Structure formats: C-alpha cells, structure tokens
Amino acid sequence: MKKMDSTTRLERLREAMGNGDIDKRDFLRLLGCAGITAGLSGGIMTSLATQARAAGTDLYFEGWGGVVSEALRKYAFDPYTKATGNKVIDSTFGGEKEVLTKIKAAGSTKGHNILHSSGVDWYMRWTKGGYGVKLDMSKIPNFDNVMESIVAPFKKITPGYLSAVPYDYGTTGIAYNTKHISKEEAEAQGANILLNPKYKGKIGGWGGDWANRAWFGALQSGQDPNNITDWNAVWAKVREMRGLVKKYWSSGAELMDLLASEEIWVTEAWSGRVAALQAQGHPIGYFDPKNGLAWMESMFVLKGSPMDESEQLLNFMLAPDTALAVAAGQKYPSSLDPTKVKMPESVTSLPAFDPTGKLASLVFRDPVKWNAVEKVQGRMWDRIKKGG
Amino acid sequence: MALEVAKFDKRPWVLLSPALVTITALVVIPMAFMLAYSFYLNVDLAVDKPAFQFGNWIEIATDKYYYVAIWKTFRLSMIVTLLAAILGYVPAYFIAMTRFRHKWMLLLLLIMPFWISFIIRTLSWIHILGHDGAINSLLLYLGVIRHPMDMMYNQYTVIVGFIHVFLPYMILNIYVSLDGIDRNLEPAARTLGATGWQAFREVTLPLSLPGLGAGCLLVFVLTAGSYVTPLILGGPNDFLFGNLIYDAIITELNWPMGAALSITLLVLLGVVVIVYSRLMGLRQLAKAFA
Amino acid sequence: MRAWTLIRFYTVFVYIFMFAPIAVVLILAFNKAEFASFPMTGFSLRWFERLFNDPTIMRAFRTSLTLGLMVSAISTTLGVMASIALVRYEFRGKDLMTTFLISPVLVPETVMAVGLLIFLRYLHMPRSFGLLLLGHSILALPFVVLVVQARLVGIKREYEEAARSLGANPLQTFFSVTLPLLLPAVFAGALFAFTISFDNITATLFWRPSGMETVPTQIFGMLRNSISPEINALGFVMISVTAGVPLLAGGLARYFGRKNRARHPTRSLT
Structure with missing residues (x-):
C-alpha cells in the first residue's frame, strides 16, 4: 500500500466525524420512536389476544x-x-x-x-x-x-x-431417482442398493434415528430386523454405508429437498414424502424392500x-x-x-x-425387542455417525 | 480521586450487582445442578438415579472418541475465527473511517441478516452452492459445465456458513472500538512523519485490539458451542462437540452424560476466556500508560 | 489513495458475501415452484398470499417483537451498568468479574436451556413468557457488555473529569457527558440484544410455553414439512419491514433535520 495524501485524508476524517455523528443521532431518535410504537402496539395486541381466549378449556x-x-x-x-x-x-x-x-x-x-x-x-x-x-x-x-x-x-x-x-x-422404503436408476435395477438390489459403491456420494439416509439405521443394517446383513442376533454385523453394514453417504438428512423437508435437487439419487425415505414429491412431478421411484419398515x-x-x-x-x-x-x-x-x-x-x-x-403385508417394529436394546445399541449409531 | 481509591469503593459493586445476581440465579445455579447431574447414573432412557459415581467422567477421559471431537471443534473454531478476523477488519475500518454520509446504513445492513431467521440464512447457502443453486444454474446456463458441480455438504460449506453467521459479530466489535478512537491520532502521527501504513500500524491497530480481541473471542466461543450449522450444511464427517451434547441430551436422553460433556466444554472454553482476559487485560493496562 | 480504494473494494466484497444468501431469499420468494431452487420456473405472488393468510405467523411476529424489545431493555440496562463498573473503576477481582459476565456465552444453549428448566422444576415454576424473557436477557447480556465495554474504553475520561471539576455531581455527569458519548454503544448493544432474542431458536424451543411460537420456532415448524418458498416470502417481508421503516424514517429525518439545522446552525457543531 502506498502512502496516502494526508490532507485529503484529514479532510475526509473531519467530514466523517461531522456528518456521521449527526445522522446517527437522528437515526437513533427515530428508531427509539419506532421501537416505542411497535412495543405499544405489540402490547395492546397481546392483551387483546389474551382476552379473546378467556372462555372454554x-x-x-x-x-x-x-x-x-x-x-x-x-x-x-x-x-x-x-x-x-x-x-x-x-x-x-x-x-x-x-x-x-x-x-x-x-x-x-x-x-x-x-x-x-x-x-x-x-x-x-x-x-x-x-x-x-x-x-x-x-x-x-x-x-x-x-x-x-x-x-x-x-x-x-x-x-x-x-x-x-x-x-x-406409512412405510420407510427406498426412494431413487428414475433418471439415473431404473426400476428393475433398484428393486433387484433391495436394501443393498444403499451399499452400492457405484452411487458413492449420491446416497442419503435418515440420520435422526438409530433404530431406523439398525433396521436397514439388519436387512443388509440378511437378518430379520425383529430378531437381530448379530449386532456387530448390523453396525458393520451401517459403517460401510456411512462411507458412501453424502448426507444424512434430519427432516422430511430435507429429504425432499435432497431428492428433488438430485444432490442424492437414492436413499431410504418416508412413503408420504415421496408421494408428495411424485405429486409435484419429480422423477422419483419408491419401493418397499423385503421386510421394509412400516x-x-x-x-x-x-x-x-x-x-x-x-x-x-x-x-x-x-x-x-x-x-x-x-x-x-x-x-x-x-x-x-x-x-x-x-x-x-x-x-x-x-x-x-x-x-x-x-396390514398383513407390512412389517412393524416389535417394541418389546427394540426398546429393550435401545440403551446399549442406541448410542452406537451416534458414534458411528461421527466416525467412531 | 486518589483519596477515593484508598478506601473500599462500593460504587462498582453497586453497578455490577444487578447483572451478577441475574447471572448467578439463571446461569451459575442451573450449572451447579448440571454439575451434580454429571455424577448421576443413567439407568435407562430418560431414567436417572441420583448417585455419586464417576462413570461418565471416566468415559470422557479414557475414550478417544471424545478427544477427536474436541480436536475437531478447536480446529474448526480457530479457522472460522481467523478467517472472520481477516474478512471483518477491513470493512469495520471502512465503516469507521468513511465519509459516506449514511454510515448508519452500513451498520444496519450488517445487522439486517439477523432479522431473517438464522435457519433460513443457513439454508440459503444450499440455494447458492447446491445442485439447484445459483452458481450451478448460472454455469449450466452459460454452458461452462454440463453437470452440476458437487459443492455442498462438506467442511468448506460448514466454514462458509459459520463465517456468514458470525461475521457481523466480528465487524461490529471491531467497529465499536475503532469508532471510539480519537480521530486526530492517526493524522497526528502522520504529521510527525509516519506513512499511512505506519500510522495505522502504530496507532490505530493497537487501539482497536480490544475490539478485535472481543470479536475473535466471541466468534471462537460461538462456533465451538454450535451444532446446527454442521447438521444443515455438513456431510457425515462434519460435527462439533456441541453435537455430542445434543445427542446425549436430546437423542439418547442420557442427561448425566450430557451434563458431564457440557461441563467439559464449559471448562475448555473457560480456559480460552481466561487466556484471553490475561492477554487483553495486559494490553489495556499498557494502553493506560501510553 | 490506492489503499483506500482497495479497502473500499474489500468492503464491497464482504458485503456481497453477506448479502448473497439474502438476495437469494428475496428472489426465490417470487418463485412459482414448490421448491426454492434455481432456475426459477416463473414469477408468482402466491407464497405471499399464503403468508398473509396465515394468522399464526402474524401472531408469532408480534410475540417476537414484544419479547425482543423487552429483552433489549433489560439486558441493555444491566449491561451498561456493569460495563461502567468494569471500565471506570479499579477494584479487586475485576478480571474475574469480566470473565463472569461473559460466561453465559460459553454455555452451549442446549445446556443452558435444560439447566434452567431443571432449576425451575425445583422452584415449581412452569414455563412462561417470563422465563423466555429472562432467558433471552441472559443470552444477550454478554454481548451488550462486550460491545459497550469496548466503546467505553475509547471514551476519554478527561471529559467526565472536566464535568466533575465544573461542579456536576456523578449522576449529572453520567447523563450529560458519559451517556451521550456512550449512546452509539448503548444503541448497538440494544440492537444486538434485540436481534439475539429475535433470532434465537435453540433455547426458545425449550423455554417457550406450549402454544407460544416466536418467529424462528414458527419457521422451524414450517421447515419440518417442506422448505417452501413461503419461508422466503416471510424473509422478504421481514427485510422490507426492518430495513424499509428505518430507511424511510431516516430520509424523513434528514428532510426535517435540514430545515431544523438551518434554523439552529450551532447544533451541527456538537
């Protein structure tokens, strides 16, 4: 940086001082007035609202x-x-x-x-x-x-x-983008499509619930999700999938957004949300894998x-x-x-x-089995999610 | 004045007491409850038993998992703080020194983003960097690229998101201290023969350090305590210590563990603040002599 | 001169960075499609229509406004008093007190939220608007202290001492000398406090009484279902109101102020 012309600089400083301060004060005063008005009207509205719902339970x-x-x-x-x-x-x-x-x-x-x-x-x-x-x-x-x-x-x-x-x-099945994955290809792979290295960086999953992750881990390791015998195998599959995942979503809205923008091509998904996407015309397919979660x-x-x-x-x-x-x-x-x-x-x-x-075709979670192991197994997902 | 200093001065304590009482009642006492909770035993989900045992603490001290999280948190907070300081100082200087008549507008513009929800602001980065985002759409339209680029859900988007949210804190803190500097000092230094850069380095920069320091401290601490930004903008590998706390308290409903983790983070950040107040405390002292 | 140009460009760049996401929000508010994404499918005002027909958002807006103003009053008062004590007086344990006043920032909000809730349980107090008010004030207090303190350090003590030597008592000195000098900082602190309260989500989710929504929690609820452009429309309205009103007011003030100043030329010297 070069040396500045000090006279101009000084002048500028002086001007900044003069103008800036006066503007600021006017502004302050006005903002104060605006604040008081807003406060008053807000208070009145609030008291009105409280009165309005006086009757009834x-x-x-x-x-x-x-x-x-x-x-x-x-x-x-x-x-x-x-x-x-x-x-x-x-x-x-x-x-x-x-x-x-x-x-x-x-x-x-x-x-x-x-x-x-x-x-x-x-x-x-x-x-x-x-x-x-x-x-x-x-x-x-x-x-x-x-x-x-x-x-x-x-x-x-x-x-x-x-x-x-x-x-x-509803169900939690597999949603896939039909532009990139065909129906036959998707349904032939079942839950294992989420482990296909071909789609690395294009796979999503729900990060919010350990039991959901474990359910899919059980499917991928070939176990009956309501009768898991080998938890290590389940978590091994979950770890394997983590390496391929671009984003673990945490809400239905996020799921829809990721699928619609094609950030991800395949993920497990909530049936209602996929129906909403399809209704909006997005090229999303959906199927329930064998023993999929209802x-x-x-x-x-x-x-x-x-x-x-x-x-x-x-x-x-x-x-x-x-x-x-x-x-x-x-x-x-x-x-x-x-x-x-x-x-x-x-x-x-x-x-x-x-x-x-x-509802004979749907498989629900057996709460007795799943709630019993939650204290121990529930933490596993939180750790694996963070690379542990 | 000298006489007053000699005897015990009640006035600062009178001024301080309302704030002290409020913080004690609403922060210190609840945190004491948390500390007690960290020794409790979590029997089952959401079921805790009052106890005095060190299980949670031993786990934190011996499990590498937690060290990784602490390291990640400090690293990311450092990066965000540094970048925010670099990005923030110049605009703060500009606002403080400009002769632009509507200076308050520049300041208001800085605070304006706060009035749109933090979540909307963070999400909007997806609309910029995502597949459907502004950048990809533009480049696709111009024919520069054929397929949208993958820019989302990694470490960099998390950093961008953090800086975007915390930069105003940095700029405002620096601005406030720059604005408090006597404006005749820098020109005075120059009339004594200093170049513009020298005048800045010798006069303005040291005087603005309290603000810069406060800004850095704030950004560091705020980043280290967050958990939402990595959830929205990060990939599987992006998380902070705050996410562990959130998981323990909300997801696992294991409050004793959550309490122990919270206290850990508190102590670590407390060390940062003590180091800071030592450093800046010394600087302020030095300034008083100048 | 070149350095100043560089500074100006740098500043413009940073402002662009700050406002790119905002601009995106503003533009996408008019998008026709269900999803807030580019390229835009057409121009539409339907999201605004939906927004204005939604009484819950309007109610949330009032709640947030009331809350924010009260929070900024409380935390600014406490914060300014504390900052004066910290900067203007020498006493033992000052460093400790500074750290203590800033300490609420250190507590992650989730922890603060749960901690305060546990404490209230012992006091047998239900969640209420009052809890939100106190909680937000505590969250904002450290910021007020930091901002005001940094400003106060820069104010020369000589002015106050001059006033004192001219016979003003401490209270008079405060109101006629210190406060006017401090006003920008007080204002910045108050604005900060307001925005922190207005934007808070994590702790609010825990503290708010059932059925009470602030703007962020309302948005959070909307987001659960879909990231619809209605949220962007809300952003648009909020920006228009929050930026438009002061700008308009500022313009008017300048207009009348110029007239005023012409009549009292000395004022511009102060």
Missing part, C-alpha cells in the same frame, strides 16, 4: 407441523372449537424426544395434552413412563371404524385399555389432560370425513378400516395403502 396439541397441522386445524380443530367452545392450541415439536425432555425437565405434563405420536415403540415408552391415561371408548364412537389390525399392537402393550387412538400409518402413528393423550374434552376431540378427528381429508393432506393412509369406510381415490392411491385393512 384449552387443549394443547403437539405435532409434526406443516400440512399435517394445516389439515388438522382446518378439518378437526376449527370445527371442534366451533362446536364446543374449547380451544386447541397446536404447536410443532422436533420429535417426541423433545417433548419428553421438556416434560422430564419440568417434572409435569402441564401444557402438554395430545401428541401426534409416532410408532408403537413411543406408545410403549410413554405408557411405561407413567404418562398414559385410560380412554373411555364409549365417548369415542368413531373408534369403531378403526382397523382392528392397527389397534392390536397398541392393545398388546396396554391390555384392556388404550391411551391413544391409532391415526395413520410404522403407525397415534394421537396420544397425556396424563393430566382434561379427559372429556380430549376424548371429544379424538372423536372429531376420527370422523370419516375429517380423517380422510387429513390423510389426503399429509399423504399417509388413515387408520380407518377401508372395508367399513369408503375411501376416495386420493387416499387409496397413497403409498403403503392396504385395501384389505389387515
């Missing part, structure tokens, strides 16, 4: 957000509020573990009533943890339409009563919730019109029995949809 609902919440709000929560005067306050969680962390930290379920709970394993965890209730099914007449096959696994955990109503189901979601009522209101809400949600509208919105089939309730094409065409209502 509040029910706190937590779910997965997005179109699921939109559909629920439109078809279930709003009509419910209109009919009963009770309000449903819905918010989004990042996963049920987040809710459990909060409840555990706070020492009470205050402020948590109904969860959109995923998997029978979580049903088991909540009920065994003492967070469950006994629902009075006479107050939920629409429950009669729910498939017996989807209720059975829940009943097995809490014989004689339920703390939740099953609401929807799961069911329930509306779980937590201990300490206002029971009459909660049961009333569940009944609203299970009303065929509501349940089917929600199913079409979130792209996961409803838990209602297709042999009892007529389903529109928008629901019957969803992936994993089972027209028989028996």
